[in-house]
Amino acid sequence: MAYADTLPKQRSFGQTTRPDAWWVKPIFIFLGFSAFIIYSTWAAFQGNHYWLAAGGANYVSPFYSPEIFGDSPHAIFHGKPGFWPAWLPFSPALLILWVPGGFRFTCYYYRGAYYKAFWADPINCAVGEPRKTYLGERSFPLLIQNIHRYFLYIAVAFVILLAYDALKAMWFTDPVTGASHFGIGVGTLVMLLNVFLLSSYTLGCHSLRHLVGGFLDSKTKSPSCAKTYNCVSCLNSRHMMWAWFSLFSVGFTDLYIRLCSMGIWHDVRIF
Amino acid sequence: MNKTVTFRIWRGNSQGGEFVNYTTEITEGLVVLDVVHKIQATQANDIACRWNCKAGKCGSCSAEVNGVPKLMCMTRMDTLNTDKVITVEPMRAFPLIRDLVTDVSWNFRVKTKIKKFKPRPADAPDGTWRMQQEDVDRVQEFRKCIECFLCQDVCHVLRDHHKHDEFIGPRFLAYTAALEMHPLDTEDRLPELKQAQGIGLCNIGKCCTNVCPEHIAITDNAIIPLKERVVDEFYDPLAWIWKKIRPKG
Ligand code: SF4
Ligand code: SF4
Ligand code: FES
Ligand code: FES
Numbered sequence: 001m002a003y004a005d006t007l008p009k010q011r012s013f014g015q016t017t018r019p020d021a022w023w024v025k026p027i028f029i030f031l032g033f034s035a036f037i038i039y040s041t042w043a044a045f046q047g048n049h050y051w052l053a054a055g056g057a058n059y060v061s062p063f064y065s066p067e068i069f070g071d072s073p074h075a076i077f078h079g080k081p082g083f084w085p086a087w088l089p090f091s092p093a094l095l096i097l098w099v100p101g102g103f104r105f106t107c108y109y110y111r112g113a114y115y116k117a118f119w120a121d122p123i124n125c126a127v128g129e130p131r132k133t134y135l136g137e138r139s140f141p142l143l144i145q146n147i148h149r150y151f152l153y154i155a156v157a158f159v160i161l162l163a164y165d166a167l168k169a170m171w172f173t174d175p176v177t178g179a180s181h182f183g184i185g186v187g188t189l190v191m192l193l194n195v196f197l198l199s200s201y202t203l204g205c206h207s208l209r210h211l212v213g214g215f216l217d218s219k220t221k222s223p224s225c226a227k228t229y230n231c232v233s234c235l236n237s238r239h240m241m242w243a244w245f246s247l248f249s250v251g252f253t254d255l256y257i258r259l260c261s262m263g264i265w266h267d268v269r270i271f
Numbered sequence: 272m273n274k275t276v277t278f279r280i281w282r283g284n285s286q287g288g289e290f291v292n293y294t295t296e297i298t299e300g301l302v303v304l305d306v307v308h309k310i311q312a313t314q315a316n317d318i319a320c321r322w323n324c325k326a327g328k329c330g331s332c333s334a335e336v337n338g339v340p341k342l343m344c345m346t347r348m349d350t351l352n353t354d355k356v357i358t359v360e361p362m363r364a365f366p367l368i369r370d371l372v373t374d375v376s377w378n379f380r381v382k383t384k385i386k387k388f389k390p391r392p393a394d395a396p397d398g399t400w401r402m403q404q405e406d407v408d409r410v411q412e413f414r415k416c417i418e419c420f421l422c423q424d425v426c427h428v429l430r431d432h433h434k435h436d437e438f439i440g441p442r443f444l445a446y447t448a449a450l451e452m453h454p455l456d457t458e459d460r461l462p463e464l465k466q467a468q469g470i471g472l473c474n475i476g477k478c479c480t481n482v483c484p485e486h487i488a489i490t491d492n493a494i495i496p497l498k499e500r501v502v503d504e505f506y507d508p509l510a511w512i513w514k515k516i517r518p519k520g
Contacts, residue, residue, distance in 0.1 A: 017338035
């Protein structure tokens, strides 16, 4: 008799003897991720109101930075790239959003969370699954998740660019003289907090933890690796928390700048 | 203060069975195993239930309490809602012998297939080795394992998909991690981790970590780091170059 035939039969979808509300967590995760995906897709296709110059401010939305092609003062090249198909509405965000999108999609935390909330594999621990067959990450398509560290490399560069944006947001242009001077607005703080949260998420990455020292068995032979490994491990132990906080903060930073640019909210200068 | 509780216990063997309700009185400070023992002593002498230390250290009393894999001896009654019927049933990832007792011998067969510890030549003439505490800290976490196999039980790859022939389960991924990350070890277990031992079947949902009574961060500290080592070895072209020039350790 095959070993599998000696085991209790697989439970059907949702079948469990857990009396608790096991479905609450996957529903919240499903709603949280869906809300972000819908908002970010909508915001990415807008192609406007992603920067704020009113009041001398120098803010740009994280969904649109780096702005490789575009019309804002932050753009590296002006206009639309030549290769852009005419039928597709152009937005600078569409050129770059695959980086943070791919990074989060292949992140170990997000994988574990969306396999549960979006694919019910399993929907929660010790609860029956909808499918009999299972491939896991061993074969195509999920084998591709192993690309995660390459997304990490570009994501680190993006965080540096966003930090540069936050620095620029500390300089305001005088509308009369045109001179730049130091200042802090609520938007500056929003952008700084966003960079802090994004860095904490990115620098706590499991792949980074491996690359900076996890690959070594004797870290004491390389003290700099040991130190970095410990720092990354510290952030990594709360990776889920940073993942959620930073997800919320990028969305909010875009929303803040968008609403200020549309004149619905007004950016307050602190000094 | 005495209280009346009802336990719904699975009674049966590999051919089949059913839940049977037992109502009994409990006093303060009891654990689930105490209550099962009381029912065994007073109402159903033939309930099969495995236990040994009653201190959370032997890993024998694994079962599912209210649907969640737990050590019966470490599950205090005051953590459960005693106003409702409490379900106690055997683990589902292993064949049932009788009532709450399952045949976990598959785990021991799996373990024999994992390549043994292979230390480098001794560091000192007296045949001993030197290593730093900091370097062994990481593998010591995995040595806390009491082989209760609760993590194997909750893992859906085994529990639901019955991939016992293709996947060694979280317990043995942690065991492999303890060997593979050991500062003295020189063996290479990555090819079989990728192939026969099926690390790619784990989809990192962390159910194993959640049920581990020793609080071993199985997914974060054992499985994901091993997955990363498998990426180095088999999927990342830049890592192949880096391996030629990286610091050795
Ligand atoms: S994290 Fe992996 S090993 Fe642990 S329960 Fe989930 S699938 Fe199984
Ligand atoms: S890793 Fe934890 S849950 Fe798994 S067998 Fe060891 S002690 Fe039990
Ligand atoms: S594991 Fe989450 S960002 Fe890399
Ligand atoms: S009886 Fe030993 S762990 Fe429960």
